[in-house]
Amino acid sequence: MSHVVLTLGDDVSTDVIYPGRYMATVLPTETPQFAFADLAELNAKLKAKQVPPGSFVVAGKNFGCGSSREQAVSTLKGYDLIVVAKGFARIFTQNAVNLGLDIVEAPAVVASEGDELEIQGDEVINVTQGKRFPIVPLPLARQALIAAGGLIAYTRKRVMEKAAK
Amino acid sequence: MGKTVVEKILARASGRSAVSAGDVVEPAVDLAMSHENAALVINQFHEIYKGTGLEPRIWDPSRIAIVFDHRVPAESPKTATNQKKVREFVAQHGIAKFHDIRGDLGGICHQILPENGYVRPGAVVLGTDSHTTSHGALGAFAFGIGATEMASVWALGTALNVEVPATIKVVVSGLLPPMVGPKDVILHLVGLLTAEGANFRVLEFHGDTIRAMNTSGRLVLCNMSVEAGATAGIVPADEETLRYLRVEARVEDALTPVTPDADAAYVRTVTIDASNLEPQVACPHTVDNVKPIGAVAGTRVHQIVIGSCTNGRLDDLAVAARILKGKKVAPGVRMLVFPASGRIYAQALLKGYLGDFVQAGAVVMNPGCGPCLGVHEGALGDGETALSTTNRNFKGRMGNPASDVYLCSPAVAAASALTGTITDPRSAVPGGAL
Numbered sequence: 378m379s380h381v382v383l384t385l386g387d388d389v390s391t392d393v394i395y396p397g398r399y400m401a402t403v404l405p406t407e408t409p410q411f412a413f414a415d416l417a418e419l420n421a422k423l424k425a426k427q428v429p430p431g432s433f434v435v436a437g438k439n440f441g442c443g444s445s446r447e448q449a450v451s452t453l454k455g456y457d458l459i460v461v462a463k464g465f466a467r468i469f470t471q472n473a474v475n476l477g478l479d480i481v482e483a484p485a486v487v488a489s490e491g492d493e494l495e496i497q498g499d500e501v502i503n504v505t506q507g508k509r510f511p512i513v514p515l516p517l518a519r520q521a522l523i524a525a526g527g528l529i530a531y532t533r534k535r536v537m538e539k540a541a542k
Numbered sequence: 543m544g545k546t547v548v549e550k551i552l553a554r555a556s557g558r559s560a561v562s563a564g565d566v567v568e569p570a571v572d573l574a575m576s577h578e579n580a581a582l583v584i585n586q587f588h589e590i591y592k593g594t595g596l597e598p599r600i601w602d603p604s605r606i607a608i609v610f611d612h613r614v615p616a617e618s619p620k621t622a623t624n625q626k627k628v629r630e631f632v633a634q635h636g637i638a639k640f641h642d643i644r645g646d647l648g649g650i651c652h653q654i655l656p657e658n659g660y661v662r663p664g665a666v667v668l669g670t671d672s673h674t675t676s677h678g679a680l681g682a683f684a685f686g687i688g689a690t691e692m693a694s695v696w697a698l699g700t701a702l703n704v705e706v707p708a709t710i711k712v713v714v715s716g717l718l719p720p721m722v723g724p725k726d727v728i729l730h731l732v733g734l735l736t737a738e739g740a741n742f743r744v745l746e747f748h749g750d751t752i753r754a755m756n757t758s759g760r761l762v763l764c765n766m767s768v769e770a771g772a773t774a775g776i777v778p779a780d781e782e783t784l785r786y787l788r789v790e791a792r793v794e795d796a797l798t799p800v801t802p803d804a805d806a807a808y809v810r811t812v813t814i815d816a817s818n819l820e821p822q823v824a825c826p827h828t829v830d831n832v833k834p835i836g837a838v839a840g841t842r843v844h845q846i847v848i849g850s851c852t853n854g855r856l857d858d859l860a861v862a863a864r865i866l867k868g869k870k871v872a873p874g875v876r877m878l879v880f881p882a883s884g885r886i887y888a889q890a891l892l893k894g895y896l897g898d899f900v901q902a903g904a905v906v907m908n909p910g911c912g913p914c915l916g917v918h919e920g921a922l923g924d925g926e927t928a929l930s931t932t933n934r935n936f937k938g939r940m941g942n943p944a945s946d947v948y949l950c951s952p953a954v955a956a957a958s959a960l961t962g963t964i965t966d967p968r969s970a971v972p973g974g975a976l
Contacts, residue, residue, distance in 0.1 A: 388737050388828050390936035397915040398941050401613065401620045403582035403689075415943040439738035439771065443936060444915070445672040447582065447688040467742050467773055468672055472688035516742070518566045518705035531702070532590050532694040539698075540596055 378504060379431045379459070381492045383419055387437035391449040391469070400446060405476070408448045409455025423456050430457035435488040437462065441469025447476065454478040461486055461494065461501055474519040475528035482513040544803025546709040547776050548744045551683040551800055555666045563708035563807070568700045572665035572682075575607040577651050579670050579689050581624035584631050586693035600635050601699035607639035607660055608632060609651035613918045614643045614910040649883025649909040652676040652765060652851035656757065657885055659791035663779035664800040668695055673851050673933065675768045679760035680787065681779025681799055683744075686768065707773045709744040710735075711808040714751040716817030721967040723861070724759035725853055725931065725951035727751070728766040729822035731814060733832030741771030743809065746802065751816040752777060757786035758855045765852050766933050769829040778802060821966060824949035827937040835954060841964040843948070844926040846871075848955050849880025849907070850914045853931035856889050862956035863895035865967065871903035872962035878920050879904050880912040904959070916941030929964060931955050 385393075399411040413419050422428055434453070440462035441449060450472040453460065459479040463486060473480045483501045488494060492505040501510045515523070525531035545553070545560065553561045555569030576583050591598040600606060608628060616622035625643075632640045641647055641654050648654075652673055655661050663681030667674065670692045677684035687701075694702060714727055731745075745767045752760065760777045767775025777783075779799035787793040821835040848854070848862050859881060871877045879899050881887040887909055890896050896906050913920030914932040922928055922945035930940075935947035948964065957967035 388830075390934075390939075392916075392934075392936040392938045396938050396941075396943075397917045400579075400915070400917050401618060401624065403579065403624070404585060415938050439741065442737055442771065443672065443934060445670055445674075445686040445688055446579070447690060450688070464738060464741070466738070466771060468686050468688065471691060475688060475690045516705055518703040521703055528690050528694055528702070529586065529589050532697055533592075533594060536590060536596065536697050537594055540594075 378493050378495045379429065379433055381435050381488050381490050381494060382428050382432040383434045384488060384490050385434065385436040388439045388442055389436050390443040391441060391446050392443060394441065394449040395446060395452045397444070400448065403448065405451035405455065408452040412452040412456065428456060432458055433488070433494045434458050434460045435462070435486060436460065438464040440465050442466040447472050450476050450478050461488070470516070471519065474515065474522050477527045483510040484513060486510045543807050544805035546744070546806045546808065547681070547746055547778050547800050547802045548683050548709055548774065549706060551664055551666060552704070552706050554664065561706050563706050565706045567704050567706060568702060569666045569704060570700055571605065571668055571695050572662070573605055573607060573655070573660055573667045574692060574695045575609065575651055575655060575667065575669035575671070575674065576692055577609050577671060578612045578621065578624060578628070580608045580628045582689040583670060583692045583696065584628065586690045587696050590693055590697050600696050603636045604638065606637050606696065607655060608637060609641040609654045610643050610648065611650045612911045612915065614648065614908065617918050644884060645887070646884045649885065650851045650854065650911060652761070653855065653882035653886065656680060656761065657791055657883060659787055659793035662787070662797060663783055664798050666701065668692065668701055672768050673765050675772065675775045676761050676765040676851060678764035678767070678774050678776035679757055681777060681783055683774055683776065685774045707742055707744045708809040709746050710740055711811040712745050712747050712814070713811065714747065714749040714814045714816050716751060716815050718751060718816045719819065721953045722819050722821055723951050723953065724755060724762035726819055726822045727814065727816060728763045729824050729832050729949065730819060731812070732766060732769045732824070732830050733822070734812065735770040737769065737828055737830040738771045740767065743772055745770070745772045745775045747775065747777045753780065756782060756857070758857045761855070762852055769933060821951060821954050821968070823954065823964065824935055826935055826946040826948065829933070829935060829949065835964065835966045838948065838964050839966055841948070842927060843929040843958055843962060843964060844875065845920065845922060845928040846875060846877040846955050846959040847880070847913055847920065847928060847930035847932060848952055849882065849912055850932040851882060852933040853952050854880055854882030854886065856886050858931065858952040859886070859890045859895045860893070862952045863898040865953065865956035866902040866904070866959065867898040869902055869960055871959045875959055875962045877904035877959045878907055878912065880907045881909050883909050913940050915939065929955055929958050
């Protein structure tokens, strides 16, 4: 069980998650400092380690729309945030699966900042509000990558199989 | 049941007789493109080989394209160092389709690929840029991916676990009115579909308006298909595609257009009557917040931008130059022009467009992404408004979350530069005709 640290509306773009002006910074070890850089208060809390790993960001439809920049995923992964949204944009979905960021699609989700959430099976439970919301499974095509422990591990395995032949 | 263009392309690329929407396939990749973010791809590529005892090896260097465009020339030592690392990697691995910062061969990736004939009908094209959808204009299946996914493509030569997307058929009919063009069509469509309306889907473009449109215009439609969330936009290849590839891109080898079956299965059909279309403007801060120009005319603007992978082609510069020629950019307005490639820059120079811009008071910049993504130049001040032919108006997009960005066609941008307010180009030029 963890708290909701931020709620956002529909169509949150990658420019909000990781502003373009920081795109020269690419390494997953360096991108977390710019998470939600234009939301100064949240960014400061994250950097000060005041947000416990496993905290939730709850958003509306089409979270992560826009750019293919992977920084938008690695920056959230750096704090082990879990994103629960009514929906996710395609490239963001793929990048999240590839890098192992937890994303949960729950089209009916309702939550306020500070609420306690729990993921249980195929439901998001808002403990504070006493409500349960069904989860839409990730695209079939992406599930094999999660099972393999992310895309790097999956591809590494394939490369080694190829070399062995 | 018949097949869509994307189903046919993915069947061929996956070595299957047929595939349908929803199937999971692993298509061979015909072209894999990156820009400056190749620096991250390289990092992840090496990560894949860590602990394997194997030497990192690109499956086929001739199928890799790397184009510097996002921050050219470098704006910081960090970018310059990343670009240097990419150059070293390119030399080491023998990547020939590399476009460095050059006045002749450089430019924006989504213009460099088509104009050099790197994209063919029926190809599978992946790029570490969301606007890779552009290349559907040549009848290819082209989509954006992240850097780690590209590293995987470099190693394996295939796109892993691709779910064959369902297709939305978009039928555009009728003659576009004067001062209304491809940008207005796609803005209207994105407004209609909404920013997530085509998420995980492909937009396949049909209708007599599309058939009559040149490749330059089709690139605009496919470029911004991603703004409706689409995996890809695609115009089935036809005579115009072949003309473009033969005449403009000087491609000599065999070309095989892929066309959909008459009874192909579409999840939805959207029809647009182009003959009634007005100039469209996307208002802050989402691309689907689209209004006909009358609703926003008169809005004060501080910066006009013409260029980008959306509207930095010769046709776009021609329209703008004809509106601006012999006139002056209004006081208090900064107008920036970014041709999409060195080739276009040179053509616009010969045609006199660049001179027209400079004499009107515009600043002609070097080819590249420019202020579109707010990392390099042309940033906005607090409370300022830009009117731009680029593709995104998200909060903070041009580098300042305290500014507004409106999106429009080159005709609207040029007409508005003359007045300093959002202006209907049909009223800016006597009779409305160019």
